[in-house]
Amino acid sequence: MATKLKSYNGTGGTPEPLFLTTTEIEREESMRVLDKRPKVSRRGFLGGSGVTLVAMSILPSGVIMGADSAWAMTAKALKPESFATLVQMSRDIYPHDRLNDSYYAKAVAAFDSQAEESEDSKKMLEDGVAALDAAAMKAHGVTYGQVGWEAERVALLQAIESDGFFQSIRGGLVTGIYNNPDVWPLFGYEGASADQGGYIERGFDDIDWLEA
Amino acid sequence: MATFDLNDDSVVVVIGSGAGGGTVGAELAIKGVKTVILEAGKRHETEDFINDEWGSFGQLAWTDKRTTSGDWRVARDFSGLPAWIVKSVGGSTTHWAGASLRFQEHEWKAQTNYGDVEGASLLDWPIDAEEMAPWYAKAEDRMGVTRTNGIPGLPGNNNFKVMKAGADKLGYKECHTGRMAINSEPRDDRSACLQIGFCFQGCKSAAKWSTLVAEIPKGEETGNLEVRPESHVLKIEHDDSGKVTGVVYADKDGNQQLQKARVVCVAGNSIESPRLLLNSASSMFPDGLANSSGQVGRNYMRHMTGSVYAIFDKPVHMYRGTTMAGIIQDESRHDPSRGFVGGYELETLSLGLPFMAAFLNPGAWGREFTSAMDAFDRMAGMWIVGEDMPQADNRVTLHGSEKDQYGLPVPNVHFDDHPNDIAMRNHAYKQGRALYDAVGAVETYPTPPYPSTHNLGTNRMSAKATDGVVNKWGQTHDVKNLFISDGSQFTTGAAENPTLTIVSLALRQADHIASQMSKGDL
Ligand SMILES: Cc1cc2nc3c(=O)[nH]c(=O)nc-3n(C[C@H](O)[C@H](O)[C@H](O)COP(=O)(O)OP(=O)(O)OC[C@H]3O[C@@H](n4cnc5c(N)ncnc54)[C@H](O)[C@@H]3O)c2cc1C
Ligand code: SF4
Numbered sequence: 001m002a003t004k005l006k007s008y009n010g011t012g013g014t015p016e017p018l019f020l021t022t023t024e025i026e027r028e029e030s031m032r033v034l035d036k037r038p039k040v041s042r043r044g045f046l047g048g049s050g051v052t053l054v055a056m057s058i059l060p061s062g063v064i065m066g067a068d069s070a071w072a073m074t075a076k077a078l079k080p081e082s083f084a085t086l087v088q089m090s091r092d093i094y095p096h097d098r099l100n101d102s103y104y105a106k107a108v109a110a111f112d113s114q115a116e117e118s119e120d121s122k123k124m125l126e127d128g129v130a131a132l133d134a135a136a137m138k139a140h141g142v143t144y145g146q147v148g149w150e151a152e153r154v155a156l157l158q159a160i161e162s163d164g165f166f167q168s169i170r171g172g173l174v175t176g177i178y179n180n181p182d183v184w185p186l187f188g189y190e191g192a193s194a195d196q197g198g199y200i201e202r203g204f205d206d207i208d209w210l211e212a
Numbered sequence: 213m214a215t216f217d218l219n220d221d222s223v224v225v226v227i228g229s230g231a232g233g234g235t236v237g238a239e240l241a242i243k244g245v246k247t248v249i250l251e252a253g254k255r256h257e258t259e260d261f262i263n264d265e266w267g268s269f270g271q272l273a274w275t276d277k278r279t280t281s282g283d284w285r286v287a288r289d290f291s292g293l294p295a296w297i298v299k300s301v302g303g304s305t306t307h308w309a310g311a312s313l314r315f316q317e318h319e320w321k322a323q324t325n326y327g328d329v330e331g332a333s334l335l336d337w338p339i340d341a342e343e344m345a346p347w348y349a350k351a352e353d354r355m356g357v358t359r360t361n362g363i364p365g366l367p368g369n370n371n372f373k374v375m376k377a378g379a380d381k382l383g384y385k386e387c388h389t390g391r392m393a394i395n396s397e398p399r400d401d402r403s404a405c406l407q408i409g410f411c412f413q414g415c416k417s418a419a420k421w422s423t424l425v426a427e428i429p430k431g432e433e434t435g436n437l438e439v440r441p442e443s444h445v446l447k448i449e450h451d452d453s454g455k456v457t458g459v460v461y462a463d464k465d466g467n468q469q470l471q472k473a474r475v476v477c478v479a480g481n482s483i484e485s486p487r488l489l490l491n492s493a494s495s496m497f498p499d500g501l502a503n504s505s506g507q508v509g510r511n512y513m514r515h516m517t518g519s520v521y522a523i524f525d526k527p528v529h530m531y532r533g534t535t536m537a538g539i540i541q542d543e544s545r546h547d548p549s550r551g552f553v554g555g556y557e558l559e560t561l562s563l564g565l566p567f568m569a570a571f572l573n574p575g576a577w578g579r580e581f582t583s584a585m586d587a588f589d590r591m592a593g594m595w596i597v598g599e600d601m602p603q604a605d606n607r608v609t610l611h612g613s614e615k616d617q618y619g620l621p622v623p624n625v626h627f628d629d630h631p632n633d634i635a636m637r638n639h640a641y642k643q644g645r646a647l648y649d650a651v652g653a654v655e656t657y658p659t660p661p662y663p664s665t666h667n668l669g670t671n672r673m674s675a676k677a678t679d680g681v682v683n684k685w686g687q688t689h690d691v692k693n694l695f696i697s698d699g700s701q702f703t704t705g706a707a708e709n710p711t712l713t714i715v716s717l718a719l720r721q722a723d724h725i726a727s728q729m730s731k732g733d734l
Binding site: 031032033034036093094095096098154161170174175177178179183184187188189190191192193194195197198199200202203204205206207209210211 | 263264265266367368369370373374377405406407408409410416417526527528529531532533534564565566568569570575577578579581582585586588589590651
């Protein structure tokens with residue numbers, strides 16, 4: 001059986017959870033478990049995730065394109081570069097190797113909508129990204145999204161973690177990421193159950209590995 | 213269903229339709245007393261409930277502006293949300309999990325049994341276990357509490373099975389699927405639990421008791437009860453003799469109405485009830501209605517709480533099935549050798565992914581946090597609920613400048629943990645972690661208290677008028693025809709979840725009011 005998740009030290013390497021869940025599914029016989037594997041191919045992400053902004057590119061039209069073209073977004077109010085930086089920042093705040101960038105981009109789209117509605121929000125976000133890029137330039141000579149290691153980007157975030165900008169991004173992501181029903185199956189959460197008759201016939205008590 | 217005229221001054225007006233108000237209102241109607249329940253929230257029925265944590269929160273939770281202060285972590289993480297309670301017909305019994313426990317005998321007399329605890333404003337209740345026994349029995353029958361009245365316990369879900377395995381390893385003796393006001397078999401025209409797992413979001417099978425599905429309809433059937441939703445009470449009025457005469461409320465269009473009353477029962481939960489008394493100050497009652505003691509709003513209690521979540525290397529799916537049908541009672545005794553007075557219960561608890569993200573460790577980010585979230589389907593969880601110490605300065609006050617949508621001062625909720633609360637919480641964290649470690653946990657998380665779900669004590673019951681706000685019937689010491697019918701009457705909190713006691717007190721109070729009315733004393 002696979003190892004503890006916390007053994008993944010966060011400075012690159014192979015995202016273990018994928019393989020972990022695969023083994024689980026094959027091993028279990030009677031307990032009803034979920035296939036937490038993402039449905040899209042992850043090849044493109046595995047190479048790039050946690051390394052650089054190469055996981056995204058910005059087309060001349062301003063469209064932000066995910067690696068292997070799995071997703072594309074157009075920023076409504078924010079600069080495309082700022083949008084892309086926020087996607088990277090979001091992943092660094094709540095890094096889940098089994099989530100591809102499209103889920104983070106969806107959460108950032110909500111910030112983009114706020115920027116569209118309010119000049120104050122827009123300024124707060126653009127200023128925040130600019131300051132983050134400036135800090136990255138000072139420390140590493142490149143913008144935030146181009147800083148190579150997650151641990152180095154996390155250090156930049158730790159320096160601003162009590163700021164309003166960071167807190168509003170982090171706070172927004174709590175719902176932006178985890179309240180998106182599309183991610184629930186990837187965490188093994190099944191969402192609404194009343195419409196399926198509850199769990200009375202669907203494994204509320206099917207745990208099978210406890211010693212008697 | 214009855215409707216009563218605004219000028220009908222023969223009615224009992226009940227403010228709030230939750231555990232206290234819904235019960236006292238329905239029971240008065242059953243006893244033949246004309247009753248109007250004014251409820252600030254809308255009426256959402258069983259079919260309207262949503263199996264979605266934030267969606268349901270948006271539908272049911274009380275989100276009017278509130279402020280916080282004190283050293284409790286809620287003030288930092290959820291500064292505008294001191295309490296997680298409901299604004300809807302049925303009150304917080306739509307959200308509640310159903311755990312229904314009687315107080316232990318010694319808990320009615322905390323001051324006597326615990327002695328002087330520095331910094332605590334402990335007091336004995338003016339009633340005791342013997343006095344309450346028949347009312348508990350009546351409430352358990354009404355609510356259909358499992359393991360009482362011959363009702364079988366609920367089946368254990370995966371989360372319970374993990375708890376039970378750990379309890380056995382630690383040698384705990386009192387671990388079972390709880391005394392739950394949730395039907396384990398059809399009863400009272402309501403179906404059995406389908407193990408839906410959204411008990412906190414309003415039960416969509418109506419297996420769970422609430423005043424919405426169980427009490428209010430029975431009251432309405434008598435023709436003596438009118439429930440008026442979207443009626444937010446702003447002020448209680450009185451006459452020159454110091455008796456209350458009616459209440460001013462904002463209706464659904466925001467227009468102010470005056471409902472006359474013979475008797476008023478306040479049951480807005482422990483933040484709104486004292487706030488309403490304070491907002492009802494007049495030249496005759498300059499410090500607020502029924503506040504000659506200065507105790508209105510003081511001694512705010514929220515139970516000593518916390519959670520322990522644990523991850524395993526194999527799946528649990530704790531969220532499947534009844535949220536809180538699992539309990540360990542071994543630690544609920546009073547045993548000062550553990551380093552604190554009073555005791556605590558350990559109860560199963562699960563949150564869905566959205567709430568887990570918000571509450572596991574509020575404010576946390578980075579890989580330690582996400583690795584816990586990644587293991588969501590391999591997680592088990594328990595809630596700790598124990599007796600907290602009343603403190604005079606833990607209190608609900610009116611904010612000096614912030615106003616609500618009606619222009620009234622918002623409540624500020626101040627809470628500092630007492631050293632006894634902290635010692636008890638640390639003990640419980642240690643036990644909870646040891647329990648899961650014994651079953652092979654890979655990691656355990658001591659999760660801080662959520663916004664308060666148990667709000668108690670802000671209009672406390674006392675033998676002497678100088679010590680508290682109400683007498684042993686919940687009748688205010690100062691105003692004869694004004695009663696408090698909710699958890700704010702609690703003199704002390706005990707280790708147990710409060711609702712069974714709130715309902716028992718409400719049934720007893722309704723009996724008292726009805727008999728006083730028929731004698732002409734009210
Ligand atoms: C998630 C959750 C789980 C819980 N689980 C349990 C459990 O397992 N066991 C247990 O014993 N307890 C549990 N509780 C606690 C339980 O719900 C409360 O203790 C109980 O409902 C409190 O009763 P109450 O009458 O004091 O207030 P409430 O039930 O909160 O009712 C108060 C009502 O008054 C209304 N109101 C307030 N102010 C006004 C006003 N000015 N005008 C008109 N109406 C007003 C409110 O809208 C509300 O409907 C839980 C609570 C929550 C939130
Ligand atoms: S688990 Fe039972 S009580 Fe809870 S919501 Fe489902 S049917 Fe209702």
